[in-house]
Amino acid sequence: MPISVKQVQRLAGFELNALRATQVLGEEFEKVKVPRTGTPVYDVNGTLLFYRLPLRLGRAFSGYADLGVHEALAEPLLAVGMGGAWDERAILKEAAAAARKRRRLLKFNSIRFVAYSFPKLALQYLLDGREVLMLEWKTWTEVPPLASQRQQQEPSNFERWSLIDDMPAEIKRARLRSFKKRQAIWATPALSRLDPTVIMKKTFDLPKIVIKLKDTREVHYAPRAADHHPCYELRGQQTNVWCVAASVEMLMNFYRYQYDQPRLAQEMDLGTCAVPNGLPYGQEHKVVDTIEKLSSNTLNATAIVNPAWAVFQTEIAANRPLISFIPGHSRTVAGYTRTLIHLPGQLPFRGLLVYDPWPPTDCAHPEAGGVITKWENFATQTYRYAFTAVLKHV
């Protein structure tokens, strides 16, 4: 069942506050009030789709939020706009003038907003409930009627079509489930006393209220994160070409194997402290061989080419660090974070906790060098290989 007008403010408030808490919405949204309701926007078939809620904070901020009320939209929050005020009354006044300019004798007794080609908006002029004209918002061009034999494919650039009627049944069902799931989050009893009608970063910072807005994990001493501290140490590369040796050292240290970099370099043919060399492309298998040999096959190592996010997430969730090769360099990964809530159309932020052996130190100062990167933006890096190591059990 679509959400009622009474629920609009509360639902919009939760969605906007969650985005503020995760800082998807910036400081300019702080203390902006969420109105009780907004402008209703209908589907071409007459179904109420969403409300456009004007957002204002004196002269400092103006924008709007589109809050979906129909389950076929998959999520309640459709869009957040800023930099322009939403003034329904002014638009309706302009729309009436535009209609009279086009058809001087046009008779109508109401105007409503229609997503004639979602999310493009038009104004529908009605006389006793029947459409007499539809003009596209802003251009005031007449929108053609619904094609009688419309193919259910991609609509053309300027065509009227129904979001609800054109949606395949299985997609509609999946979206309905997704919408209800989201509604259920905000309907939890713990949130019942919360007032979300003003956007504030700290709205959810209340005792006994835990809402998972992001998912963050780091490797720990043992898999039970609740009672074990993060447990991973940085090693700087001891020459300017020993990133692989340093990475293998970090991973093996996690499993309490103490091999220093000169020893690991010897194993992987990386030279000596005085005359070092890097690991040539094509010899990535030496990482696997070395980990398995030096752990007496207690660790089962695997090389994964072009690793996707899921590889890192799965390994860290299993409390296992990884070695990550990027073009020309090697580092280790010991954690991740990802936002669970984000603006529609935006990718969520995904970041890796990277123990990077660069900048280098020297063999006389193994305790120095390297940086801890928290977080590396996953979307901006090229991941060539990931090396996993799984402890074998009896």
Next chain:
Amino acid sequence: MADDHEADRIRAHARHLLRDGTIGNTLVATSGHIDAPIAVRAPDGRLHSWFVPVTVGNQLAGFFQFQREGTYLRFSSFARRPGELAGCPAAADWLDPDRIRTRAEVRRRPDETSGTPFLTYDRTPDRLVWAVPLTDAHGGVRLVFVVGETVYAPPPEGTYD
């Protein structure tokens, strides 16, 4: 001028991320000073990204790196433990062009003169280095990389270093 304007915007963005607690730890959030962003040049000289140092006293605690148009790349910390500065290099090692140039001169041949250092990277933007051009008597130029106290010649392609 466009670069200056961009640098101001990047610096404000870094300050916001740090003060907001989104990135970094309590020590850098409360005591860290965001220094002026430094342009990171690609090997062909184009602006690649921005390096934004975060100093505490005279130590470099960490740095941000943003893509040229402002997309966040990373925040990296030299501190080995949260709240401690042990292991953090002297800020001048990374930020003082004169010191970097002097350091590069250990690799200068008698007929070479050193030029102005510029921040770049050794093959991958993760490996930030200062490049110091050394010009010989015939006008030939070669680069020497300086990163902290390490000085080296650019290595060949085709290896993980």
